Amino acid sequence: MHRMEMISNFSQQRFLREVDYLVCVDVDMKFSDHVGVEILSPLFGTLHPIFFRAARESFTYERRPQSQAYIPTDEGDFYYAGGFFGGSVAEVLRLTSACHQAMVIDQANGIEALWHDESHLNRYLLYHKPTKVLSPEYLWDEQILQRPPFLKRLRYVAVPKNHAEIRH
Numbered sequence: 001m002h003r004m005e006m007i008s009n010f011s012q013q014r015f016l017r018e019v020d021y022l023v024c025v026d027v028d029m030k031f032s033d034h035v036g037v038e039i040l041s042p043l044f045g046t047l048h049p050i051f052f053r054a055a056r057e058s059f060t061y062e063r064r065p066q067s068q069a070y071i072p073t074d075e076g077d078f079y080y081a082g083g084f085f086g087g088s089v090a091e092v093l094r095l096t097s098a099c100h101q102a103m104v105i106d107q108a109n110g111i112e113a114l115w116h117d118e119s120h121l122n123r124y125l126l127y128h129k130p131t132k133v134l135s136p137e138y139l140w141d142e143q144i145l146q147r148p149p150f151l152k153r154l155r156y157v158a159v160p161k162n163h164a165e166i167r168h
């Protein structure tokens with residue numbers, strides 16, 4: 001939940017002066033093929049590996065209007081993964097500040113979005129369209145989805161873990 005706040009703070013304090021782009025990724029993953037400058041764009045997100053062929057009604061957006069991450073069932077184009085996004089430092093600063101502020105409001109109202117920071121990322125990217133959308137090659141989970149033949153390359157993959165043990 002704190003990644004948005006941390007990235008926002010460090011962007012303001014350092015990254016704006018130090019680098020051109022930020023790539024924000026989960027740590028419980030490993031690189032298993034090429035990931036290079038082809039991903040860079042002012043604002044980019046990645047299609048979640050479970051939902052890239054699904055209808056938007058089935059996306060696991062936050063559906064309670066009380067949350068700042070709320071998206072109605074007749075809106076939304078993609079379900080983005082929380083574990084791989086980025087862009088120019090200025091754009092990532094805007095995104096992470098907005099998501100952090102939304103989470104602070106939710107917390108004050110005693111509500112936490114279904115998929116935490118990922119729900120807020122999805123709401124932000126719906127109303128601030130990314131300039132590039134990466135395929136699920138950039139965030140895959142072989143434990144859940146195996147290795148389908150149409151995916152020629154798996155570039156960044158989840159390290160197997162016991163989801164139930166970690167979440168509950």
Ligand code: GAL
Pocket residue numbers: 048050060081082115118
């Ligand atoms: C799961 C994933 C979660 C979240 C969820 C969204 O597969 O482990 O982190 O992204 O999908 O429905």
Ligand code: MN
Pocket residue numbers: 026027028083
């Ligand atoms: Mn993860």
